[in-house]
Amino acid sequence: MFIFHNAQPVEDLGQGVTRRILAHGGSLMAVEVTFETGAIGQLHHHPHEQLTYVxxxxxxxTIDGETREVGAGDTLYKAPDVVHGCVCLEAGVLLDTFTPQREAFLSAK
Structure with a gap:
């Protein structure tokens, strides 16, 4: 019921990107992703719905071929199997919410 930020391990994904699974259960998962300036979230797709809050x-x-610049307070929606990715223009942190959970993230812990 209570998940404390500092108790959650950080996974180094390499090339200026880290991931911290904040919480998961039922069909939801919340993940914090930190990017250094210039880091890239490669174009990819998955069967999960995803909300990203900057x-x-x-x-x-880039979502489904359209590229837009976003910053703190902006939210992005990615439908299942839609190709998406990003380039970090200024060091930042994203909060990703997935449904269903990203089981591959859990098995990588």
Whole structure:
């Protein structure tokens, strides 16, 4: 019921990107992703619905072929199997929410 930020391990994904699983259960998962300036979230797709909330920083996000610049307070929706990715323009942190859970993230812990 209570998940404390500092108790959750950080996974180094390499090339300026880290991931911290904040919480998961039922069909939901919340994940914090930190990017250094210039880091890239490679274009990819998955069968999960995803909401991304920009906590801080600036990013150029591409979703389904459209690229837009976003910053703190902006939210992005990614439908299942839609290709998406980003380039970090100014160091920042994203809060990703997935449904269903990203089981591969859990098995990587």
């Amino acid at each position: 906590l801080r920083g600036r990013f150029a996000f």
